[in-house]
Amino acid sequence: MRNIGSQIETPRLLLRPSRLSDTPALFEFLGDKEAMKHTHADVTPGECRRRIAVHEWRRRRDGYAPWTAVRKKDARIIGWGGLYNDPFDPGWGCEIGYFFRRDAxxxxxxxxxxxxxxxxxxxxxxxxxxxxFAHPENTASRKILEMAGFGIVRFVPEMNRLLLSRARRGDNIVDRDG
Structure with missing residues (x-):
């Protein structure tokens, strides 16, 4: 993994700040009710554009926000996610979320x-x-989070979601990539 300015390169993905011009590609799945059945689906491209704009404003303020995930092999936008302080449901601290096209x-x-x-x-x-946060029925997402070291804190009934948490890993992390 390489951190290139505000972008991060993984073996198969380029994670970069979102652009308003990404809206049509992102809306293909952020507005897909089936892909987003366990969370919020944008109803219109304008709503998706607003989501992107608000999160990018937060990137400038907080130093992080969801990235647009571009598959390196074909330069196709396939996902959106990363760290964020949710501007639409504040007060939970730094969260991680991820959303991908169904074909990915x-x-x-x-x-x-x-x-x-x-x-x-x-x-x-x-x-x-x-x-x-993970919907109790979204076992795939829960598995990803648990494999990454997250543990369940509690069920949040008003959201119908499980709250999970992961503490920072220590300074003695071995970085095999340098």
């Missing part, structure tokens, strides 16, 4: 994005904790 599911892209985001949280931001 099952290839390990979410795990790759989560690993890169947590490395960034631990090494660059030095965050003490990262949280995540």
């Amino acid at each position: 599911w099952g290839y390990g892209y979410a795990s790759e994005l989560v690993a890169a985001a947590l490395h960034f949280a631990d090494r660059e931001l030095r965050l003490g904790e990262v949280r995540a």
Whole structure:
């Protein structure tokens, strides 16, 4: 993994700040009710554009926000996710989230994005904790989070979501990539 300015390069993905011009490609899945059945689906491209704009404003303020995930082999936008303080449901601290096109599911892209985001949280931001939410029926997402070291804190009934948490990994992390 390489951190290139505000971009991160993983073996198969380029994670870069979102652009408003990404809206049509991102809306293909952020507006897909089936792909987003366990979370919020944008109703219109304008709503998706607003989500992107608000998160990018937060990137300038907080130093992090979800990235657009571009598959390196074909330069196709396949996902959106990373670290963020949710501007639409504030108060939970730094969270991690990830959303992918349905045709990109099952290839390990979410795990790759989560690993890169947590490395960034631990090494660059030095965050003490990262949280995540998962719908109880979204076993695939829960598995990704649990494999990344997240543990269930509690069920949040008003959200119908599990709250998960992961403490920062220590300074003695061995970085095999240098």
